[in-house]
Amino acid sequence: MSELDDDRRYLVVLNDEEQYSVWPTERDVPAGWRAEGFEGTRQECLDHVSLVWTDMRPLSLRRAMETARD
Template sequence: MKVLVNDEEQYSLWPSYLDVPAGWKETGTEGTREKCLEYVNEVWVDMRPRSLREQMERTAP
């Protein structure tokens, strides 16, 4: 199992034996499902897509 991330900074667990799909890249974290989930829980603290976060920052008063 490995952890992938896309341009919107959303994370996904992906089987190690499959090719990484278009639009995703490897984070460098690989191992058991538990290890991968632990990593995702540490780094993915804001579930909003990057584009939404940026839009909200631009329109904030």
């Protein structure tokens, strides 16, 4: 199946490091990830991720860098 033929629904998922991914709704969300609250086509989910994931650094790195500045 090509991406253009993909009519499945997806969730935007988020892990503890605040990294995003998309996951098919018919599958259980994998351990260590949680639904972020957005659902749509694969492309809609990818578009949403591009809007909300503005800092690609893992949360632990952002915190370490913040601590180093203090």
